Amino acid sequence: MPLLSLTLTTINLQYKAAPVPFPTISSKPTTCQSLSSKPRLRKLFKTTSSFRFSKTQGLSASLLANSASGFHRFKEMVMVFDSYIVGTFLVSLLGFVFLFILRHNNNSRKKKIEKGSRDFKIQTDAVSGTEIGECLPENGSGTDVIIVGAGVAGAALAYTLGKDGRRVHVIERDLTEPDRIVGELLQPGGYLKLVELGLEDCVEEIDAQRVLGYALFKDERNTKLSYPLEKFHADVAGRSFHNGRFIQRMREKASTLPNVRLEQGTVTSLLEENGTIRGVQYKTKDGQELGAYAPLTIVCDGCFSNLRRSLCNPKVVDVPSCFVGLVLENCELPFSNHGHVILGDPSPILFYPISSTEVRCLVDVPGQKVPSIANGEMANYLKTMVAPQVPPELRDAFIAAVNKGNIRTMPNRSMPADPHPTPGALLMGDAFNMRHPLTGGGMTVALSDIVVLRDLLRPLHDLHDAACLTKYLESFYTLRKDEIS
């Protein structure tokens, strides 16, 4: 039963509760201070591997710090003229005016941020980049990390790095709520990662359903397999939901951080200089071509990634089959709060709840071509080949969904991680690696990678130290293997 073992492998691997052994970060000698402080990192990794509900980190106060240090310098200047009473008076007055202006600017910036987060759903046209061809500000774009794509990986990463005080610029092609048939069942291991990232509330208020295990069906027989959750907090379970609602919750949460900026735009290329990625070129919503610059660019542009080419060794993406998706309404699953796997002919059929009233059905169709939806071949295939294998409790709702006609398809892709370490850039999420969606593991792997990267980068306060950053990025690929494999 390869499907079953595949599924359980994914589940079990995410459950490793034992402390993760500290891996060697880099075999090369490094002068980088933080990298050599192994005990500190070791401590980090131990805490990461345990289950925590703690919320950490305040936000960057760099703006305030800069303002404060400017003010102190200003005050020192005033001291020089201390003997001149009139001068002192005038400068004090100026200082007061200066402080007033600073406070006013800070307040109006704060108001803009608050307004921005309230208006999140329509904040899609902010222009902030540099005209292509203009000079780069030396180390000073004001951005630490550019994230390409705000799907599951990009949105979670933006919040995570923003919470750690990084100035993050996210460029997402479409900030409206996605409507897709992917990423709808988060395994319990993925939920644990959400908790570690402080994002567990993103599965609240979206009518997400708890998933406690799988039910397997084969030739009139069935059995139920529960996740081994006994040792965990009662809240820990899988969650299934509308993918778009989940992503939108994470985007909203990221955009509440003042140092995270979400912008709608399509990244067209990575900007490279002497082998180092310096940023991206992108097209804004209104068609302007701009450049954005940062010491680190993280590419999370999903399974159809156009940007991964230069960051990983060219691999043929395997497409063994396609999923055909339907939504069933007004029906009860035979085993509530369970994913249902029909070990059918010629391949599996899945059912799981995506809200309190809807059940997702995914039919695996082998090969890269599916019957045509337009000419009715697909409806015919589903009714004659698939429907007879659907459990009787779901059959009417299945036929009704086929007749309703909202049939969607998606290729099932798999691609091993084979990165080409590149200074200034990193791949994450489906852009980096993919596994067959039957494993339901894609989101869990992405979230797990984010935890690894967050902990790795924490001691590195200044991402502009290019040599040091490169060493950290190289070790990411080693560290993640222990978590994922």
Ligand SMILES: Cc1cc2nc3c(=O)[nH]c(=O)nc-3n(C[C@H](O)[C@H](O)[C@H](O)COP(=O)(O)OP(=O)(O)OC[C@H]3O[C@@H](n4cnc5c(N)ncnc54)[C@H](O)[C@@H]3O)c2cc1C
């Ligand atoms: C049919 C199917 C079912 C699946 N079911 C599950 C499941 O149940 N559980 C599970 O864990 N995983 C599942 N997966 C896998 C899961 O969907 C992915 O692993 C997950 O969505 C990866 O997240 P991501 O952020 O890398 O990509 P995405 O979530 O696809 O996000 C990519 C983002 O990048 C944006 N983007 C793309 N190009 C650009 C550009 N040039 N410029 C700016 N933005 C850009 C896109 O608009 C999008 O928002 C499934 C996959 C498939 C195909």
